Structure formats: structure tokens, C-alpha cells
Amino acid sequence: MEEKTNEQEDQKSGPEGADPSLEKSTAPEKDGEKQEPVKKPETPAAKPKPAPAPKDPRDKLFKPEQTLIISSSPHFHTHDSVPKIMWSVVAALVPATVMAIYYFGMDTLIMIGSCVAAALVTEIIMNKMKGEGLTINDGSAAITGLLLALTLPPSLPISAGVIGSVFSISIGKQIFGGLGYNIFNPALLGRAFLQANFPVAMTTWTYPNTEKYAQIDAVTAATPLAQFKFDKIVANYGDLISGNVGGSLGETSALAVLIGGIFLLIMKYADWRIPVSYLGTVFILGGLFWFFSPGNYPDPVFHLLSGGLMLGALFMATDMVTSPITTAGSWIFGAGAGIVLVIIRLFGGVPEGVMYSILLMNAFTPLINRYTRPKYFGEVRA
Amino acid sequence: MAKSKTTLRYEFLKGLWDENPILKSLLGLCPVLAVTNSAINGLAMGLATTFVLLSSSIIISSIRNLIPNQVRIPAFIVIIATFVTVADRFLAAFFPLISKDLGPYVPLIVVNCIILGRQEAFSSKNSVFRSIIDSSGMGVGFILVLVALGGFREILGSASLFGVTVLGDWFQPWLVMILPGGAFLGLGIFIGIANWINDRRARA
Amino acid sequence: MNLTTKMIVVLTVLTMVAGGLLSYWDGITSPRIEAYRLEQLKQAIAEVLPDHESYDEVKADGMILYIGKNSNDPEPVGLAFEAIGNGFQGKISIMVGISLDFKKINAIKILEQLETPGLGTKIVEDPSNKEDRFWFPNQFKNLITEPQIDVVKNIKPGKPNEIQAITGATISSVAMATILNDGIQKAKSIYQLKVQ
DSSP, X not given: OHHHHXXXXXXXXXXXXXXXXXXXXXXXXXXXXXXXXXXXXXXXXXXXXXXXXXXXXXXXXXXOSSSOXXXXXXXXXXXXXXXXXHHHHHHHTHHHHHHHHHHHOTHHHHHHHHHHHHHHHHHHHHHHHHTOOOOGGGSXXXXXXXXXXXXXXXXXXXXXXXXXXXHHHHTTTGGGTXXXXXXXXXXXXXXXXXXXXXXXXXXXXXXXXXXXXXXXXXXXXXXXXXXXXXXXXXXXXXXXXXXXXXXXXXXXXXXXXXXXXXXXHHTTOSOTHHHHHHHHHHHHHHHHHHHHOTTTSXXXXXXXXXXXXXXXXXXXXXXXXXXXXXXXXXXXHHHHHHHHHHHHHHHSSSSOOHHHHHHHHHHHHHHHHHHTOOOXXXXXXX | OHHHHTSHHHHHHTTTTTTOTTTTTOOOHHHHHHHTTSHHHHHHHHXXXXXXXXXXXXXXXXXXXXXXXXXXXXXXXXXXXXHHHHHHHHHHHHOHHHHHHHGGGTGGGGGOHHHHHHIIIIITTSOHHHHHHHHHHHHHHHHHHHHHHHHHHHHHHHSEETTEEOSOTTOOOOGGXXXXXXXXXXXXXXXXXXXXXXXXXXXX | OOHHHHHHHHHHHHHHHXXXXXXXXXXXXXXXXXXXXHHHHHHHHHHHOTTOSEXXXXXXXXXXXXXXXXXXXXXXXXXXXXXXEEOSSSXXXXXXXXOTTSSBEEEEEXXXXXXXXXXXXXXXXXXXXXXXXXXXXXXXXXXXXXXXXXXXXXXXXXXXXXXXXXXXXXXXXXXHHHHHHHHHHHHHHHHHHHXX
């Protein structure tokens, strides 16, 4: 594809007004259309052959700067552009962000700001290194920074957040070729990197600044999932919905995340099948375990409301680049992530597994796409 | 072009960059990934490998006309294995701590592709002197990458270099860098940067 | 000389020369390697049984009991043995110094471990704890072993048979206690069978 554009450019710049006959011969091609208005101001004096350009009806047509635009996936057959989608995602994250600031104070804003800034700066540096145009306007880097910040513990040092953000953009995205080429969700990859780097800081939680926890020593908080895993304490649903529990910045309030997520689904910027199959699998599978042994396993509603499941299912699993493009594939993707999550939560050494479940399914995405590829019309099954 | 490639200078220098065993040929990656969690381990591994490479090259290039072609690989392996055992016992006797750190990766030098590769590709066809130059270049190239990778991982993962603390308390070590994952990340970054530099050179 | 003969001769000569060289080299290095091993062993026993002057070895069931003696004391001053078991990733081997009645650990020294660097390796040394880098192994000094060694998390140990787990390396911490509990049982049965 790229070679083709080069050729077209060569033709464009080569015979500029020198040989009109040659130009005419190329007229039926798109290039010809573009060249004629350029030629016009230069050649009126010579007038070897009066150019019919002014009368050409095609002049009135819309002429884009470039005749052929090559862009990465997602390819949409609508008027939606990548920036528009990306900024809608940012808008959808506003409720969760507001709740994070409400519960964990203004430090949250500093963390989010640092992560987003680090993501944007990294994107610019990588653009420059690769010798390509700036891509920060598409908003994807800002989203990665924001999503990453929302998955971090409130007490995490800002510097760690910045490291994760830089890693997300450079190794998670740009190394693979930028937006559309990355295999794993960049924000989750950044979080996984931080988890491996700073395992203690990444699992140290603080309680929200609310009355309920005012008397408790806030140094060693536990997430509801950890409380259940190690002490069999079930948090009440009200706190889980509003977010009045320990946890990562943007994941504690299931309701706030859900509002933003539903906005995305209504706008059709996220494939509804993935969150539905992901959450549904967790609900059913978690429910089965609970049904047979309610003392040992948490109930399915607790599964849905606790931890980062809502944020992961609505904002990360639905990442257009790293999830399957086929309908059947979306169902498989969500179900697979759900199974992995339940296994990790119930039998793993760590309380939460949303990050690993999505990253693991990201790795399977190309395979899922391959096996759920729609059959050609008339294709004979082997 | 072809002529300049055969000068002795080039015979040495090619191992450092143009035909660097790790960054270009991607040979011998097992020790590169396994033992580079500190600069000193990288250095020890690099030196041990270079010793084996250099010694076997000298022997093989000097008896290259005696070895029948059909049994050259067994012959090479016997010679390489001998020197590997020498190096392994030497480290165990005189540098027991390093030997403990390197663990099974010193005996594993025997299957390092760099060594057998250089014997097959170079020493068995060239004079002793040229083989020494070639092996030294390859060895130095190997050591440089191992020490650089080990240093990179040690600084980020342990905040120190050659065991000396270089980054202050403000720096929270990146644990993953001294874990196996850090080896893959570090090596990937190194190879990526090398390719990037080559790409820029080729364009310039 | 035909080719087959040549191949046989070349390989035979080569392997013989290699064998000769290696046996010569082994003669130089193996005494040093053995001396180092013995020195490490003595040092480890000295660390866990500081009062002993010499020791007797009792071998049984794949375990060696080192019975520490002191010329001023008719009774042995204590016992040392190597307890081996599974850690988080690989084997952990611990030299344990213990009282004759197996009720109180004198001290321990970790001989080998393959735990996660920076996390599980805190069982040996914890650089992040500025006051006491060896807080974890030091917990075992004068630890009571009955009914068994227990691990507590995130709180200071309250009972004399409890140790505090390392944050983020619970599995390694619990493995230490398990290895010691199992090792002490085994050493105890050997001691009762062979010595008493």
C-alpha cells in the first residue's frame, strides 16, 4: 500500500506542467484530478494547449489533501472518527474519575494528571523516534494514561504511576507500531509491569476518606476481595455500589463505572457482547460455586460488584484493538476472560484477576479471530 | 567492499557490531537471558564463554587439517566440552560465589551456539592467528552485551552496579528487571535499539 | 591410512588428551572445592551453634546430625542439621541449630534458596528494612518449636512460637516454617533412634 502512494506522489511532482500531454493521459486517474488546479496558475502564459481545466466539472468536487489515507484499525464505516470515539471514552470515564477524587482526595487528580502527561510525552517522543507525525490528537494515549491511573492503588507513589504510563505507551503500544497494532491492552500491560515491579506497593490499599473509616487506621486497608479471600468477610452491596471500600482509584464504585460504560454501549463505541458475556460468565460460574458451597465462595452479585471487574469488562476488555472483531469471537473472548477470572479469584494466590484474565484473552484474540472468521459464501467445509 | 571485509581489523571489529553474536546473530541467548541479573554475573559468564571460545578456536584451527570432515562435529564438541569443564572447575575452586550464582549455566556453555558456530564457520577454515582475532572479537562483543545488559538490569532492578549502590534511597528498584521477565524485556530493548541505529545508519 | 582408521585415531587421541588434561585439572581444583565446602559447613554450624568447639556427625536416613561439643561441658551443647524442603520456586536448605530437647531453636542459616529476588529472598536479607536487614532470619533465634512454628501476617508475633511473615512473600515465609517443622520432627526421630 505504501509503495503505491509513493508512486502516486512521484507522478504528481515529476511532470508538473512540463508535459501537458502526459498529464492528460493520466487524467482519468485520481492524480490527474489533483494536479490540474495546481498547474493552472503556473502555465497560463505559455498556453501550449489551452487547458480545459476551468471547465472541468470535476473541479467542483471535494478534493482531499491526500488521495489515499492509510489508517490503522479500528476501521469504521460510519462518520465516527478515531478521535471522536476516543474522547467519548474519556467522557465515559468522568463519573468514575469524579468518584475517585471524592473518595481518595485531590491526590487522585495529581496521579491522573501525571499518568496522562507521561503518556502524552512518551507518545510524542516515540513519534519523533519513529519519524512519523504526532498521534496524540487521536486521544488514545490520553485514555491509556487515564485508564492506567484509575487502576492504581491510591497510595501508590506518583513516580510509579509515571513509570507505568511510560511503559504502557512505549512497550505496550508504540513498539508494536502504534494504535491498532498492539497485541495487549496498553493500560493493563502498564499495570502488570507495575505489579511485577512493585508488588508490595501495588497491593497496599487505603480506605476512602469517608466517615465509615474515620476511626480505622488507614495504613493497612484491604480490598473487599482480599477480605473475602483471607477472612471470609463479605462487604455490603451498598458500599460496593457507591465505592465506599478499599481498592484501586477508579474501580471501587461499581455504579459510576457502569454509568460510563452504558453510555459507551449506547453510543456503540464498545461491543456490548464482550461485557455481557464476561459479566455473565462470572455471574453464572461464580454463582454455581456459591450455590454448592456458599460458605467457601462469595455470591455472584459480590463477584460482579467487587474489584475491578466492572472497569475491566466495560472499558478494557472492550478495547477495539485487542478484542476479537467477529461476533462469535466477542462472545468467546468475554466467556474466556470470565472463566479465567473466576478461577483466579477462587483458587489463585491473589485475590483479584481482572487484569490477568483480560491480558490472557488479549493473547488469544488473533487465534479467536482466525477460528471465528465468517465463511465465504459458498465455501465448502473441509 | 569485499576486500575490506577480510582485513584483520574488520575480522576483530565485526564481532562488536556488524556480526555481534547476540544483537545480530541472536546466538547463545540462553546464558544471555539467564545470568544477566547483575553486571558481575554477566562479566563472569562473558569471560568464561570467551575463554572457551578462544581456547577451542586455537586448538581447532591448529589441528583443522587433521580432523576428518565426517567427524568434525564430535571432535569440536570434545574440545569445547573439555574447556567448559576446565572453566567450570576453575570458577568453582577460585570463585565459589560466582560459580554458585551462575549455577548450571557454566556447564551449559558447551551447547552455546556461538562457540560451535564460530568453529564451524571460521576456525575450521582459517589460520590460527585469524581465528584468534575472530574469536576475540566475538568474545568481546559477547562480553560487552552481557555486561551492558547485566548492568542495565542491575541498575534498575537492584539500584546498584557491580554490587555498588549507585542510585539513592529515592529510587524504588524495579523488581521485574532482575526476574526472568526483565531479561526478555532488556534484551528486546537492546536488540530494538541496535536495529533502530542500523536503520538510521542505512538511511543516512 | 584410510578414512575410517583416521577418524578412529583422531577421536581417540583427542578424547585421551582431553581426559588427561581434565584429570590433571581435577587434581588441582577438587581439593579447593572440597575445602571450600567444608569451610562453609563449619561456618554455618558455628553460626547456628556458637558455643560448640567440635562436632560429631551422625548419619541416618539421608540426614546428617551434627552434635556440637564443648570441652567445658560434658553434655553436648546442641544439635545442628540441614533441613531441606520446597520453597516458592525451588528447594530451600536451612542449617538449623537447636537445643538437645528439640524445643528451642538456637539460630538458623539459609544455605541455599531460589526464591524470587527482592521478595522471597528477604528470608535471607531484607535491604528495604534499614533497622535490621536480617529481621526475618533473626526471628528464629530462641524460637520455641512446640507445638509447632506458626506464621502470622501483618501483626507482631504474640506467642514465643510465632514468626511474622514477609509482606508480599507469604508463601516463602510459610515454606520456611513448614521446612523447619518437618526437619525438626525428622531430626528428632533420628536423634532418639541413633543417639539415645
